[in-house]
Amino acid sequence: MSVKSSTLAIGAATLTALAAGAYLYSSSSSSSSSSAADEPISEEDLMPADECAKLFVMMIQKMKLQLNKLGQMIQQIQASGQQIPQEQLQAWLLSEYEKGVLSTQKEIMDSEDVDEEDWQASTMYHLKIGTSSALTDAVKEFKLMYRQIGGSPPVEGNLPNWSVDEFIKVLEVYMRSMTTCMTQIVQTVRRESGNVDGKLEDKQLMEIRGAFQASADKFSNKVLQEGYGIDQDTFASVMQKFQSEKRVNDCLQALAEEQNKAFKDLGVA
Structure with a gap:
């Protein structure tokens, strides 16, 4: 996504639906978190699906606010007439966004007294067996937010063959x-x-x-x-x-x- 479209996506004035979030389990997550997701987990140790979904909704809400702030900063930069290469501005946007994801994730886990590995393992378990449509929708929106500012690969499979x-x-x-x-x-x-x-x-x-x-x-x-x-x-x-x-x-x-x-x-x- 270009910087122009990223600015459009997150601008406080536009607040469009293109302003949509991040991916919690990105490459910046710890290796212990990645391995935890693959370890067997007993059902009695699982967090409920609705609790997992609630945490993702909290993340989405908080990251939208941060996106609005980043959008305001970019708009101010562009309004000042500064000529910053799009690639440089895009890299800064993505970096600041990822920092925000990690800090917001920690803030929520601390406030809700949740362990990161439990949240991740429980989420992946519920997604695998389709426990909750609310959780599936929240995770999908969360990933889409990250993708739309250039943070992940495009959807695999056939895309519309539009001119x-x-x-x-x-x-x-x-x-x-x-x-x-x-x-x-x-x-x-x-x-x-x-x-x-x-x-x-x-x-x-x-x-x-x-x-x-x-x-x-x-x-x-x-x-x-x-x-x-x-x-x-x-x-x-x-x-x-x-x-x-x-x-x-x-x-x-x-x-x-x-x-x-x-x-x-x-x-x-």
Whole structure:
């Protein structure tokens, strides 16, 4: 993924569904953690699947906040006119993100009094036997977040054989679906609060942003599934395929500006 699309993905103003997370068991994990996942574990020693899922949801929520902060930093750098090579900026983004994953993981394990090896081994066990769809979905989203900032290989298997023009059309639908999602949330909050057209209060803004983070991924995934028969994981891989295309990057930039303007008009940017 290019830096432009990464910035779009994590910008605090856009908050798009491309802003999605990391992979807990990356190569930066300890060797003891990797070996623990392969060791037999008795069912009575397992953490419940719903507890494993809860920890991943906590990680996702915290990493989205960190992604927003990194996005703000990148936007400030670009707005200042500094000419930093995209490869250098991308490397910095990925490095800072991975540091954040490790520190956030430790913070959660300490606060929840969880052992890393128990969490990993239990998660992999439940995933293998399909204990919990909530856990499967959370881990999938967690991996997708990392992939979308360039931190892991693309999806294996067949990808849609789209031309650049075809992909741009999908990209436009995808990005504008995020604006639709935000618009619906703002309208709901305004209607329920009775603040139909006045300036949004801080409490309302927090409610809107929380609702958007909770629903944007599902909303966009539905758009992709119903319109094109793919999920976000596949979409991210197609994005990587076209990452060097100038027309795609120019389109992303234009869509980001369009979305930022729409969010400002809604009073949430």
